[in-house]
Amino acid sequence: MLKPEEKKDLQKIALQLRYDLVEMIGIGAAGHLGGSCSLAETIALLYFHKMNFSADRLKDPNRDRLVLSKGHAALIQYAALCEARCFPREELKRVKTLGGLLQGHPDMSIPGLEAVTGSLGQGLSISLGIALALRLNKSPARVYTIMGDGEQSEGQLWEAAMAVANFKLDNLTAFIDYNQVQATGPTKDVFNIPELDKKWSAFGWNVINAKGHDVENILEAVEKAETLKGKPSVIILETIKGKGFSFAEGNPAYHNGTFTEETYKQALKELDAVKAGL
Amino acid sequence: MEKQSLRKAYGDALVELGKQNSDIVVLEADLGKSTMSYVFKESFPDRYFEMGIAEQNMASTSAGLALTGKIPFYSTFAVFAAGRAYDQIRCSIAIPKANVRICGSSCGLSDFGDGKTHQSVEDGNIIKTLPHMIVLNPCDAVEVKKMMGFLVSYQGPAYIRINRNDLPVFTSPDGEFQLGKIYPITEGGDAVIFATGVMVSKSAEAAELLKKDGIGVQVVNVSSLKPLLKEELLKYTAGKKAIITAEEAVKIGGLGAGIASLLIGEVNLPFEQVGINDEFGTSAHGYEELLEKYGISTNHIYNAVKKALGK
Ligand SMILES: Cc1ncc(C[n+]2csc(CCOP(=O)(O)OP(=O)(O)O)c2C)c(N)n1
Numbered sequence: 001m002l003k004p005e006e007k008k009d010l011q012k013i014a015l016q017l018r019y020d021l022v023e024m025i026g027i028g029a030a031g032h033l034g035g036s037c038s039l040a041e042t043i044a045l046l047y048f049h050k051m052n053f054s055a056d057r058l059k060d061p062n063r064d065r066l067v068l069s070k071g072h073a074a075l076i077q078y079a080a081l082c083e084a085r086c087f088p089r090e091e092l093k094r095v096k097t098l099g100g101l102l103q104g105h106p107d108m109s110i111p112g113l114e115a116v117t118g119s120l121g122q123g124l125s126i127s128l129g130i131a132l133a134l135r136l137n138k139s140p141a142r143v144y145t146i147m148g149d150g151e152q153s154e155g156q157l158w159e160a161a162m163a164v165a166n167f168k169l170d171n172l173t174a175f176i177d178y179n180q181v182q183a184t185g186p187t188k189d190v191f192n193i194p195e196l197d198k199k200w201s202a203f204g205w206n207v208i209n210a211k212g213h214d215v216e217n218i219l220e221a222v223e224k225a226e227t228l229k230g231k232p233s234v235i236i237l238e239t240i241k242g243k244g245f246s247f248a249e250g251n252p253a254y255h256n257g258t259f260t261e262e263t264y265k266q267a268l269k270e271l272d273a274v275k276a277g278l
Numbered sequence: 279m280e281k282q283s284l285r286k287a288y289g290d291a292l293v294e295l296g297k298q299n300s301d302i303v304v305l306e307a308d309l310g311k312s313t314m315s316y317v318f319k320e321s322f323p324d325r326y327f328e329m330g331i332a333e334q335n336m337a338s339t340s341a342g343l344a345l346t347g348k349i350p351f352y353s354t355f356a357v358f359a360a361g362r363a364y365d366q367i368r369c370s371i372a373i374p375k376a377n378v379r380i381c382g383s384s385c386g387l388s389d390f391g392d393g394k395t396h397q398s399v400e401d402g403n404i405i406k407t408l409p410h411m412i413v414l415n416p417c418d419a420v421e422v423k424k425m426m427g428f429l430v431s432y433q434g435p436a437y438i439r440i441n442r443n444d445l446p447v448f449t450s451p452d453g454e455f456q457l458g459k460i461y462p463i464t465e466g467g468d469a470v471i472f473a474t475g476v477m478v479s480k481s482a483e484a485a486e487l488l489k490k491d492g493i494g495v496q497v498v499n500v501s502s503l504k505p506l507l508k509e510e511l512l513k514y515t516a517g518k519k520a521i522i523t524a525e526e527a528v529k530i531g532g533l534g535a536g537i538a539s540l541l542i543g544e545v546n547l548p549f550e551q552v553g554i555n556d557e558f559g560t561s562a563h564g565y566e567e568l569l570e571k572y573g574i575s576t577n578h579i580y581n582a583v584k585k586a587l588g589k
Binding site (some may be wrong): 061107108114115116117118119121122125126127128129130131132133134136137155156159160162163166167 | 348
């Protein structure tokens with residue numbers, strides 16, 4: 001359970017992450033806004049409430065790990081790591097530039113990142129390896145993995161799903177960002193994957209649903225996942241791609257989109273309105 | 279000459295090293311009885327992960343283990359180890375320089391009966407092109423053991439190609455394997471053969487035949503396919519009249535091509551490549567038949583030396 005002020009703090013952080021996204025993408029350059037925004041609350045909750053994580057202990061063997069399997073949403077993770085002071089704020093302005101620290105996709109040269117992702121479908125497998133090693137080491141640490149719903153069509157992911165269940169890894173919690181839009185359009189039109197919940201439970205997982213923009217609800221799901229032993233858990237996050245920006249919500253154009261001067265201003269205006277209400 | 283199993287050497291080395299280093303873990307994709315990794319399971323069941331027939335997952339899982347301080351060795355047939363999981367090796371392992379050791383077993387044409395789907399004439403060539411990866415190609419069982427010892431302390435990702443068949447032992451158990459160093463096997467002043475893997479023993483046989491013709495050939499074991507060092511090669515070309523390369527792999531992107539690109543402009547000598555043309559393998563009853571068919575038998579090396587020397 002979150003205390004009211006904790007809840008408000010997390011909402012403020014999620015808002016700040018969205019501001020950072022707008023700053024990082026800027027006017028004229030492209031960035032993965034949609035799939036980053038759908039994760040703002042989850043990322044805020046994990047880094048700033050749930051995970052045993054801090055910038056001064058990035059190599060602590062007992063730190064909790066977060067692997068962003070949908071690596072194209074790196075910007076939201078960069079925003080969080082910046083907020084956690086893993087690197088100076090100036091780096092946000094230099095994202096994706098030659099010589100900048102922040103690469104287009106997660107790279108291990110960036111402080112706080114645990115894996116190289118971006119080629120979809122590999123993150124759960126990497127997390128499986130981490131979870132096995134943590135168990136061998138009798139470490140209390142946990143691994144959190146965030147996948148996309150479009151990403152669910154990658155075959156390797158199901159190899160990993162079977163393997164994680166086979167090894168009964170309950171120190172691993174997976175998330176599916178169920179925003180129902182992938183790169184080229186709505187997931188049901190591009191590549192329909194019906195009954196995702198049944199698929200995962202048939203593969204031996206506990207399936208938990210959560211409202212992905214409600215920090216309290218996400219926390220409840222995560223806590224439930226951690227109490228269920230002997231089996232891994234997957235949390236299906238009901239989210240909106242581009243959440244927080246009216247023009248981007250559910251809009252495939254903002255999967256990897258560009259702000260015009262006009263939409264940029266509009267974006268900041270909409271964030272300011274949320275800020276006023278918090 | 280005494281023959282020994284390189285696969286057995288791999289499995290035995292895993293067990294031996296596993297006793298000394300509890301960070302070593304082994305992964306396999308349902309071929310442990312063939313790659314011989316299963317012996318590790320018998321000694322260390324907790325540190326052996328049977329991943330099922332799922333090579334892509336095995337590659338990325340190994341990365342996760344390595345990033346959490348373990349030293350994973352994963353094995354399966356070379357064709358699947360290198361080919362099935364290329365992008366996983368690239369993204370999960372090579373880019374972050376994860377300490378994963380990949381064993382491509384039954385490499386080359388050595389799985390003679392199973393044919394083209396199981397023979398791997400390109401695995402080393404493919405993996406070589408990935409930045410950060412090193413590629414080792416031992417010529418005998420003794421070298422496998424030495425390389426395994428080296429791999430435990432080496433920092434970075436590595437690929438080792440292992441022949442399915444028992445091969446003559448050419449190397450000495452003394453000393454340690456050094457990355458990038460190449461090793462002379464025979465002495466001879468007329469030509470040098472840079473050979474790798476099974477082709478080392480074939481080249482030594484060819485050298486014996488050539489000796490009867492009055493031709494002296496120095497066979498050199500190039501067991502580090504990558505890194506391949508120009509200075510090392512130049513030690514053996516000095517004073518020779520011809521260069522021959524010999525490999526059990528397609529010529530495109532292989533050892534010969536790599537040596538040629540390093541020596542161009544440095545030495546001006548006749549150069550002959552013994553390797554597989556742009557073709558896949560095929561089934562056969564015996565390994566030797568295949569080496570003959572694909573132009574990489576002892577005879578082919580013998581002829582290549584003669585041709586290079588204009589004799
Ligand atoms: C293996 C691979 N294929 C294709 C891509 C290109 N790509 C990047 S994001 C994306 C769509 C992802 O959709 P989804 O998983 O639903 O992510 P979200 O909508 O939450 O951003 C694609 C096809 C990739 N990064 N990796």
